[in-house]
Amino acid sequence: MDEALLRSLTPRVLAVLVRRGADFAAAEDAVQDALIEAVRVWPADPPRDAKGWLVTVAWRKFLDQARADAARRRREDRVDEEPPPGPTPTADDTLQLYFLCAHPSLTPSSAVALTLRAVGGLTTRQIAQAYLVPEATMAQRISRAKRTVSRVRFDQPGDVATVLRVLYLVFNEGYSGDVDLAAEAIRLTRQLAAAIDHPEVAGLLALMLLHHARRATRTAPDGSLVPLAEQDRSRWDTAAIAEGIALLQAALARDRLGEFQAQAAIAALHADAPTAEETDWVQIVQWYDELTRLTDSPIVRLNRAVAVGEADGPRAGLAALAALDDSLPRHAAVAAYLHERDGDLTTAARLYAEAAHQAPNLAERDYLTRQAARLNASRGR
Amino acid sequence: MAKYLLLKHYRGAPAPVNDVPMDQWAPEEVSAHVQYMQDFAARLEKTGEFVDGQALAPEGAWVRYDGEGRPPVTDGPFAETKDLIAGWMVIDVDSYERAVELAGELSAAPGAGGKPIHEWLEVRPFLAAPPTITGCPHGD
Numbered sequence: 197m198d199e200a201l202l203r204s205l206t207p208r209v210l211a212v213l214v215r216r217g218a219d220f221a222a223a224e225d226a227v228q229d230a231l232i233e234a235v236r237v238w239p240a241d242p243p244r245d246a247k248g249w250l251v252t253v254a255w256r257k258f259l260d261q262a263r264a265d266a267a268r269r270r271r272e273d274r275v276d277e278e279p280p281p282g283p284t285p286t287a288d289d290t291l292q293l294y295f296l297c298a299h300p301s302l303t304p305s306s307a308v309a310l311t312l313r314a315v316g317g318l319t320t321r322q323i324a325q326a327y328l329v330p331e332a333t334m335a336q337r338i339s340r341a342k343r344t345v346s347r348v349r350f351d352q353p354g355d356v357a358t359v360l361r362v363l364y365l366v367f368n369e370g371y372s373g374d375v376d377l378a379a380e381a382i383r384l385t386r387q388l389a390a391a392i393d394h395p396e397v398a399g400l401l402a403l404m405l406l407h408h409a410r411r412a413t414r415t416a417p418d419g420s421l422v423p424l425a426e427q428d429r430s431r432w433d434t435a436a437i438a439e440g441i442a443l444l445q446a447a448l449a450r451d452r453l454g455e456f457q458a459q460a461a462i463a464a465l466h467a468d469a470p471t472a473e474e475t476d477w478v479q480i481v482q483w484y485d486e487l488t489r490l491t492d493s494p495i496v497r498l499n500r501a502v503a504v505g506e507a508d509g510p511r512a513g514l515a516a517l518a519a520l521d522d523s524l525p526r527h528a529a530v531a532a533y534l535h536e537r538d539g540d541l542t543t544a545a546r547l548y549a550e551a552a553h554q555a556p557n558l559a560e561r562d563y564l565t566r567q568a569a570r571l572n573a574s575r576g577r
Numbered sequence: 578m579a580k581y582l583l584l585k586h587y588r589g590a591p592a593p594v595n596d597v598p599m600d601q602w603a604p605e606e607v608s609a610h611v612q613y614m615q616d617f618a619a620r621l622e623k624t625g626e627f628v629d630g631q632a633l634a635p636e637g638a639w640v641r642y643d644g645e646g647r648p649p650v651t652d653g654p655f656a657e658t659k660d661l662i663a664g665w666m667v668i669d670v671d672s673y674e675r676a677v678e679l680a681g682e683l684s685a686a687p688g689a690g691g692k693p694i695h696e697w698l699e700v701r702p703f704l705a706a707p708p709t710i711t712g713c714p715h716g717d
Contacts, residue, residue: 418612549600558632566607568600 201246202231206317209250211289214296218258220342224314226261230254290315291391298359299348306341307362308369313338315387316380326375359388360400360456367404370411378408389443398447399457405440406463409433421563425472437467458487477507494524502530510538528554529564536571545571580628580669580703581676583683585696587635589660594695595688602689610694613686621668621679630666637661667703676700 206227213223230253243249297311312318312326324334367381385401413427444460461483469475484500487493497520505513513534520527532547548568555561599607621627638653666683670676680698688694 418608419615420608420611545600549598552600553635556634561632562607562611565599566604569602569607570604572601573603 202234203317205247205250206231207293207315208247208290209254210314211291211293212251213254213258215289215292216255218262219346220296220314221339221346222258222261223254224342226254226258229257233257290387294359294388294391295355296345296348298355298362299345300355300358301344301348302341304362304365306337306344307358308365309334309337310341310345311362311384312366312377312380315384318375318380322375326369326377356392356394356396360396363388364400364456367407378404378411382408395447395450395452396454396456398443399454399460402440402444402447403456403460403463405436405443406460406467409436409440409467415559419559420566421559423563424466429470432467437464440464441468453486453490455487455490458483458490462487475506477503481507494520498524498527498530502533505534505537510534514538525554525556526551532564532567541571541575545575578669578671579673579676579705580667581673582699582701582703583666583668583676583680584699584701585663585665586699587661587663590697590699593684593697595690595692596694597689599688606687606689606691609687609691614683617683617686618666626668626670626675626679628667628669630664632664633662635661635663673702676702 209230210223210227213226214220218226227250230250233253234250293315294311297314298307302310309323309327312323313320318326320335320338321331323338324331327334363381363385366384367378370376370378382401382404385397385404389397389401409432410424410427412433413429413431414422416422440460441464444457444464447457448461462480465476465480465483480503481500484496484503487496488500498517501513501516501520504516514531517527517531517534522528522531528547528551532544532551535541535547536544545568548564548571552561552564552568555564599610602610618627618630636653638651641650641652643650668676668679670679677700680700684696684698685693686696
């Protein structure tokens with residue numbers, strides 16, 4: 197039994213049923229039943245067209261279920277419109293699932309969970325483990341999301357930007373346990389890129405690949421953070437970098453710039469530099485200017501201040517930083533770094549300690565505490 | 578087996594013996610401290626006594642219901658004045674004595690100068706449902 201095949205077919209079969217009018221939960225039950233049937237029957241009698249087989253069996257299971265339930269008479273009317281028999285059209289219905297799972301009526305965390313369940317074909321247990329919450333909690337989150345979207349009709353055109361936002365959230369979680377969410381996000385974005393032609397989808401895929409390529413070098417064996425400048429570049433995944441850059445260049449050539457393409461361009465400039473010293477900071481600042489124009493996000497302007505500090509010196513970076521609200525996340529960390537490069541070690545040490553206090557995770561807190569400790573130790577206790 | 582919560586406090590606990598703020602340690606001392614805590618948790622996982630542990634952000638706020646139709650009252654966040662919890666670990670051990678013994682070990686994590694910090698840890702037993710059968714002759 198080819199599990200990878202089944203996993204890749206599951207969302208597509210689900211999508212066919214949903215498009216034919218089955219509601220989400222019923223369609224999912226029917227697909228599960230069909231999968232069980234496949235596990236039973238296929239080893240002795242493998243089908244010629246696996247997807248067609250699954251659609252046929254799942255649709256029959258759905259009809260049985262719908263007919264058995266008198267209260268579902270309204271849905272039976274829709275069942276009358278059963279499409280003529282024959283091969284399943286090859287149109288990628290998965291796309292509809294993407295849009296449904298990223299529907300604006302869902303909260304981001306529900307959208308992420310539903311996408312992983314319906315499009316990714318992950319089990320509730322796998323998603324729960326990836327998000328470090330109890331399985332019962334995740335089951336509730338998913339079933340609530342399904343209830344919410346069961347009222348949604350497919351005739352509304354979906355918003356690609358929302359779908360991309362959801363995939364970006366999945367990637368950023370990146371926990372690695374039973375399921376590696378970063379790798380999963382790349383797999384799903386790849387699927388989406390194959391289904392629709394959109395420069396920002398390519399931009400997001402490029403961005404993910406470029407970040408993922410550096411992943412192995414971002415933490416030391418003991419779990420502590422390794423900053424970009426100190427990473428072992430010989431261990432970066434050059435194939436992923438090459439693919440990301442090719443995707444990005446093709447997307448940029450179409451002259452429809454968006455924030456993911458701009459972010460990918462910055463990541464590409466980092467990935468392309470043979471050493472940290474050879475990083476093209478001037479061009480990176482230009483991309484941050486584009487990104488600021490596209491998003492006007494204060495976080496982007498904070499990152500821009502770091503780039504300005506590298507391109508034009510720490511004083512220029514501090515001047516850029518001075519224009520920003522100091523309650524921004526990581527503001528103190530950036531200020532500490534720029535002050536250290538400017539030679540003001542006392543202020544830098546104080547700011548590193550402050551940044552450690554505000555750190556959003558343990559690895560960052562430990563890293564920043566070490567930075568403060570390093571400067572304080574060098575000045576003598 | 579009974580579960581205990583070990584609480585690490587930022588403030589509000591009595592002052593530890595080796596009371597030097599972490600950013601005043603040498604970087605290797607910070608690493609040694611972090612390593613000690615990781616090793617401790619890993620060892621308890623092996624003995625089957627580890628349940629869960631998390632670090633918490635220093636900012637906390639007090640929140641209270643403020644009557645029908647009104648938003649909850651929040652007080653803070655005041656990172657400076659309140660007793661704040663830095664992190665916690667839940668262990669599942671045979672006895673209160675074992676919980677105290679483990680808390681003592683955790684409190685011996687190395688600090689400035691590589692010497693134990695002697696930090697205070699709060700040990701609180703979980704309340705559990707009463708046993709369905711009492712006086713079981715085989716014990717637990």
